[in-house]
Amino acid sequence: MSADPARGLADFLTGELGDQVTVSDFRFLSAGARRRNMAFTATVDDTPRRLVATVVPPAVELMPVEAEAGVRELARAHGVPVPAVVATCTDTSYVGEPFLISEHIDGDTVPRRVLRTLAAAGTAERTAYQWGAAMARLHSIDPAQAPQAVPAAGHDPAAEHLAEVAAVVGRLLAGRPVFSLALRWLEKRLPGPPPHPALVHTDMRNGNLIVGADGLRAVLDWEGTQRFGDPMRDVAWPALRMWRFREDAKEFGGFADRDTFVRGYEESGGAFDPDRYRWWKVMGTLYWGTGLAQQAAAHLDGTVRDIVMAASGRRVSEIEWDLLMQIRPAAKA
Structure with a gap:
């Protein structure tokens, strides 16, 4: 993983959304035994959006992040409660490994x-x-x-x-x-x-x-x-x-x-x-x-x-x- 994943996420979302994105409230989450989850707030045009990035090291990847995003959205479309996928990225220049970004949902997981x-x-x-x-x-x-x-x-x-x-x-x-x-x-x-x-x-x-x-x-x-x-x-x-x-x-x-x-x-x-x-x-x-x-x-x-x-x-x-x-x-x- 890169030394500054918050900066990498801001750069990626700026390119993905077409507007300047700033990232704040960045923190690593305890959830995730094999993959790294990072919560943050992305602000676009003064509108904050709470998101979670899931970083998938190639050594533990069971399927490409695009496929995981696709199956999650398929399940969500059929009424399964799943955090909406915002974007996926396989370019390792941003945070060092592939990742997907989802909407943040409050609640307990532990x-x-x-x-x-x-x-x-x-x-x-x-x-x-x-x-x-x-x-x-x-x-x-x-x-x-x-x-x-x-x-x-x-x-x-x-x-x-x-x-x-x-x-x-x-x-x-x-x-x-x-x-x-x-x-x-x-x-x-x-x-x-x-x-x-x-x-x-x-x-x-x-x-x-x-x-x-x-x-x-x-x-x-x-x-x-x-x-x-x-x-x-x-x-x-x-x-x-x-x-x-x-x-x-x-x-x-x-x-x-x-x-x-x-x-x-x-x-x-x-x-x-x-x-x-x-x-x-x-x-x-x-x-x-x-x-x-x-x-x-x-x-x-x-x-x-x-x-x-x-x-x-x-x-x-x-x-x-x-x-x-x-x-x-x-x-x-």
Whole structure:
């Protein structure tokens, strides 16, 4: 990233909008694990406009910024709450890396703050319903309408994802019997291709939502969007225990029960399949476990020497517990 990103953003917007733009109130945001988000005020003709720039380093780019902007605007046109995209830029001379600029939306994104905000306002149920409805609207979009640069799943997303995760288990977790047991459970219950492949976000969970006292305001982080995916993958992912932030009794995000979320999803046109949902929930948990193992391995082999990466390995046992609870015969879907 350049030494003066505020100046770079001002220069870019001046050229983009055709009028002199000044940038003030510039600050880096804490949100964003892999990408840098910067909030600022752009003033044109004495009119201030609050914006956010998301900088995407090539090393973590999952799709071009133009494709991400396109899929976000497509979702927004179908009623999904998404910050409007103002502009995209692939010219690295401005801030050093590609970026996109969006309208700023007030609210909380940090999960524990989200939980406190909703508890204080008494609007957790309303937010859960809105969340389910937003996901259903996304899944109603014909995935062929999305930009071609958005990655596409194959004919059988579940089988493909399982094969990828099984390879990591074999390489890093072959000596952990719970992971082998979970793999066999998933192999025996492969759901087959989805009856209605959808445009899926893949990470629409607490932490990627902007929430206020009045409820859901926006869905963030669209870089993992996939065309022709299984909609139950999207529904199951935010229900995993790691996204509940110590509020385990509330399955969705630590603030919502399943019935409320699913009601919002179905009443906005989504089709909930409990068997596919359970499969993807186990799959997501196993996938998360392999991710923790890979982080620990990167620390141990010297690729990324970081105490946080090392600590990830200690959490693998938590995933083993989650897997056992999910695949036991008496488990709720």
